[in-house]
Amino acid sequence: MPDSSRRNENSRRAILTAAFELAGEVGYAKLSIEGIAARAGVGKQTIYRWWPSKGAVLLDAFLMLSEGDGGGLPDTGDLEADLKAVLRATVKELRDARYDLPMRALSSEIMHDPELARMYAERLDEPVRELKKERLRKAVEVGQLSDVDLDMAVDVIWGPVTVRWMQRGPLTEEFADRVVETALSGLRP
Amino acid sequence: MPDSSRRNENSRRAILTAAFELAGEVGYAKLSIEGIAARAGVGKQTIYRWWPSKGAVLLDAFLMLSEGDGGGLPDTGDLEADLKAVLRATVKELRDARYDLPMRALSSEIMHDPELARMYAERLDEPVRELKKERLRKAVEVGQLSDVDLDMAVDVIWGPVTVRWMQRGPLTEEFADRVVETALSGLRP
Amino acid sequence: MPDSSRRNENSRRAILTAAFELAGEVGYAKLSIEGIAARAGVGKQTIYRWWPSKGAVLLDAFLMLSEGDGGGLPDTGDLEADLKAVLRATVKELRDARYDLPMRALSSEIMHDPELARMYAERLDEPVRELKKERLRKAVEVGQLSDVDLDMAVDVIWGPVTVRWMQRGPLTEEFADRVVETALSGLRP
Amino acid sequence: MPDSSRRNENSRRAILTAAFELAGEVGYAKLSIEGIAARAGVGKQTIYRWWPSKGAVLLDAFLMLSEGDGGGLPDTGDLEADLKAVLRATVKELRDARYDLPMRALSSEIMHDPELARMYAERLDEPVRELKKERLRKAVEVGQLSDVDLDMAVDVIWGPVTVRWMQRGPLTEEFADRVVETALSGLRP
DNA sequence: CCATAAACGAGACGGTACGTCAGGTCTTAAG
DNA sequence: CTTAAGACCTGACGTACCGTCTCGTTTATGG
Numbered sequence: 005m006p007d008s009s010r011r012n013e014n015s016r017r018a019i020l021t022a023a024f025e026l027a028g029e030v031g032y033a034k035l036s037i038e039g040i041a042a043r044a045g046v047g048k049q050t051i052y053r054w055w056p057s058k059g060a061v062l063l064d065a066f067l068m069l070s071e072g073d074g075g076g077l078p079d080t081g082d083l084e085a086d087l088k089a090v091l092r093a094t095v096k097e098l099r100d101a102r103y104d105l106p107m108r109a110l111s112s113e114i115m116h117d118p119e120l121a122r123m124y125a126e127r128l129d130e131p132v133r134e135l136k137k138e139r140l141r142k143a144v145e146v147g148q149l150s151d152v153d154l155d156m157a158v159d160v161i162w163g164p165v166t167v168r169w170m171q172r173g174p175l176t177e178e179f180a181d182r183v184v185e186t187a188l189s190g191l192r193p
Numbered sequence: 194m195p196d197s198s199r200r201n202e203n204s205r206r207a208i209l210t211a212a213f214e215l216a217g218e219v220g221y222a223k224l225s226i227e228g229i230a231a232r233a234g235v236g237k238q239t240i241y242r243w244w245p246s247k248g249a250v251l252l253d254a255f256l257m258l259s260e261g262d263g264g265g266l267p268d269t270g271d272l273e274a275d276l277k278a279v280l281r282a283t284v285k286e287l288r289d290a291r292y293d294l295p296m297r298a299l300s301s302e303i304m305h306d307p308e309l310a311r312m313y314a315e316r317l318d319e320p321v322r323e324l325k326k327e328r329l330r331k332a333v334e335v336g337q338l339s340d341v342d343l344d345m346a347v348d349v350i351w352g353p354v355t356v357r358w359m360q361r362g363p364l365t366e367e368f369a370d371r372v373v374e375t376a377l378s379g380l381r382p
Numbered sequence: 383m384p385d386s387s388r389r390n391e392n393s394r395r396a397i398l399t400a401a402f403e404l405a406g407e408v409g410y411a412k413l414s415i416e417g418i419a420a421r422a423g424v425g426k427q428t429i430y431r432w433w434p435s436k437g438a439v440l441l442d443a444f445l446m447l448s449e450g451d452g453g454g455l456p457d458t459g460d461l462e463a464d465l466k467a468v469l470r471a472t473v474k475e476l477r478d479a480r481y482d483l484p485m486r487a488l489s490s491e492i493m494h495d496p497e498l499a500r501m502y503a504e505r506l507d508e509p510v511r512e513l514k515k516e517r518l519r520k521a522v523e524v525g526q527l528s529d530v531d532l533d534m535a536v537d538v539i540w541g542p543v544t545v546r547w548m549q550r551g552p553l554t555e556e557f558a559d560r561v562v563e564t565a566l567s568g569l570r571p
Numbered sequence: 572m573p574d575s576s577r578r579n580e581n582s583r584r585a586i587l588t589a590a591f592e593l594a595g596e597v598g599y600a601k602l603s604i605e606g607i608a609a610r611a612g613v614g615k616q617t618i619y620r621w622w623p624s625k626g627a628v629l630l631d632a633f634l635m636l637s638e639g640d641g642g643g644l645p646d647t648g649d650l651e652a653d654l655k656a657v658l659r660a661t662v663k664e665l666r667d668a669r670y671d672l673p674m675r676a677l678s679s680e681i682m683h684d685p686e687l688a689r690m691y692a693e694r695l696d697e698p699v700r701e702l703k704k705e706r707l708r709k710a711v712e713v714g715q716l717s718d719v720d721l722d723m724a725v726d727v728i729w730g731p732v733t734v735r736w737m738q739r740g741p742l743t744e745e746f747a748d749r750v751v752e753t754a755l756s757g758l759r760p
Numbered sequence: 761c762c763a764t765a766a767a768c769g770a771g772a773c774g775g776t777a778c779g780t781c782a783g784g785t786c787t788t789a790a791g
Numbered sequence: 792c793t794t795a796a797g798a799c800c801t802g803a804c805g806t807a808c809c810g811t812c813t814c815g816t817t818t819a820t821g822g
Contacts, residue, residue, distance in 0.1 A: 164352035190379025568757025
């Protein structure tokens with residue numbers, strides 16, 4: 005087992021950067037460990053030594069990029085407006101090829117690798133989910149939201165957008181708005 | 194281009210069956226055209242002749258299995274109960290490894306292959322989506338549903354379950370119930 | 383197991399030629415299957431399909447080159463002169479880098495691989511040994527040689543030269559002459 | 572350049588012992604510097620610091636074992652009998668796997684590395700060759716041997732056995748006897 | 761009712777990437 | 792300064808599949 009105190013931080017960063025960039029340039033199908041190692045100027049063994057799979061590298065790449073993103077969701081006092089703003093931003097990001105392709109690559113790996121899924125949930129999804137729930141919790145306090153399970157609320161608001169993205173359905177900012185309105189008001193007349 | 198009138202129906206069925214079964218047994222990562230051909234007792238060329246990709250084979254495999262499923266959603270007059278029944282059934286299916294793994298394999302391919310995504314939408318998703326919208330349309334007629342975009346309504350109801358499945362979040366039948374209730378009544382107090 | 387009737391003769395020849403040339407150019411230490419495949423314009427698997435080891439490829443390369451060498455040893459009636467001529471030719475060949483390096487590569491593999499050694503003995507050494515014994519047999523008939531075991535006679539005549547080559551002792555044509563004289567007359571006064 | 576006065580003698584011995592034993596156990600192909608270092612409980616650098624190549628380690632290992640072997644060849648007055656005894660002993664040693672495999676490993680390296688060959692000749696072969704020539708010189712003095720070049724005489728006597736060993740021909744003690752007889756009496760009637 | 765052209769099984773082929781092993785260099789911490 | 796330990800870049804290993812390309816061998820009309 006490797007001794008992480010001797011780990012070369014330059015190599016680590018080069019690998020994560022290369023992985024993210026390559027995923028965005030060549031797509032998941034052609035993303036290879038060999039390619040990442042070559043682009044990073046690193047031996048393959050250095051990747052195999054520290055990560056168990058291609059997906060784990062990608063996950064770390066996203067983690068590196070998301071460092072210092074702890075901003076929290078906007079809180080103008082108007083829940084609907086805030087959610088629309090956030091969801092529109094999400095849609096915009098998902099339509100940007102620079103994030104779309106690497107995220108598809110990661111999502112695909114997660115879909116097949118339960119251990120990776122656990123890591124993703126714990127280290128990437130959970131922190132931002134906590135921010136989302138934080139905003140919703142405040143909305144509950146000021147009476148703009150009923151007292152439901154917040155994890156489910158998050159899924160009801162963000163789920164439809166995520167699914168459209170994954171299945172390549174039409175994904176527009178207008179759709180994001182409609183989803184927020186519906187999720188808040190419900191489908192009943 | 195091949196003459197489909199001469200196509201060997203036995204080989205076709207053997208290939209689709211082998212693909213579906215192998216996807217369920219060995220998982221997506223180890224699902225190979227060579228493996229499918231070997232299991233089906235077929236030459237590789239016979240696969241390449243008739244399908245453009247591994248994902249297309251899987252799609253056809255699901256289509257073969259779904260033939261004669263044209264049942265339509267239940268309509269007891271109680272929309273909420275009907276949706277809960279359907280969504281609970283969906284959850285049950287997604288938790289069955291025999292469907293889980295092949296569906297993950299297909300979903301993964303769809304995520305990376307826009308052309309396959311189009312085919313999936315058109316030939317697998319659209320028909321069942323139409324049944325769902327049919328049921329919702331009736332609900333609108335009898336005043337149980339407001340007059341929203343039905344495609345969006347479908348995504349709001351089924352999206353959260355799909356996302357939990359893909360990202361391996363906790364997926365229970367209770368969750369299905371809560372989603373239906375929330376989607377109908379909304380998150381506002 | 384591969385079906386040799388489908389074997390690509392061009393690839394086979396390209397591989398053997400590449401192996402022999404590379405052995406002569408880069409030496410044994412840097413002779414790799416990858417290098418041979420690249421030089422031959424061939425996939426690695428094509429080599430692994432038909433040969434069990436690098437040494438087996440080299441052996442076949444020598445066999446290909448030695449096809450049509452069935453000339454037999456000179457027979458002028460003077461055994462000593464004939465043997466000197468042949469041994470001098472052997473020395474000359476062993477001092478030519480084009481044969482020296484590939485032969486060292488092959489010899490080295492033979493030294494470690496009993497199965498390859500068997501093949502070498504049977505297919506390369508045996509035929510030329512037979513020619514040598516043939517010449518010696520004629521010498522026995524005409525009374526120029528005593529009736530000893532011919533295999534041992536061959537080793538006594540050719541062995542010293544082979545060992546000097548392998549161990550990089552001083553290997554000259556004069557040495558070849560002296561060996562023939564000594565082997566014929568003996569070391570006793 | 573390392574200062575040999577600070578050299579750790581324990582490490583040196585452990586390395587040479589490990590090299591020799593491993594060569595005998597796993598064979599030349601799987602004999603690695605890493606393996607030797609691991610078995611010797613030593614860092615790789617300690618090997619690279621003091622030896623230029625794997626072959627040099629092996630050579631030193633043989634030198635360590637041969638220390639105090641300076642016995643000289645038997646001299647009963649009967650040259651033929653003495654040579655047979657010595658050559659039989661050689662054959663016996665070469666058939667012992669404990670010496671056979673390490674010696675093959677070393678011979679193989681010598682065959683490809685001229686500098687190592689020089690070292691071998693100087694430090695391992697030359698001393699025992701000198702003993703052989705000493706015995707032959709005495710035979711010349713007492714008229715049992717003609718006044719030939721002694722180096723060549725040594726090669727004529729020991730060469731055939733060495734070649735049979737290297738090429739894995741049938742190597743028996745009877746063969747050793749016949750070689751001695753032939754070398755002394757010659758092949759002529 | 762064959763003949764002939766296609767689809768078929770089989771699998772060799774040139775490739776790419778896999779995950780592993782070892783080579784030789786370099787760095788770290790302990791003595 | 793040497794040592795044990797081991798991370799690092801490099802490059803080859805032998806394997807698995809890719810998608811293409813022959814090979815005979817069915818098979819199924821259509822002349």
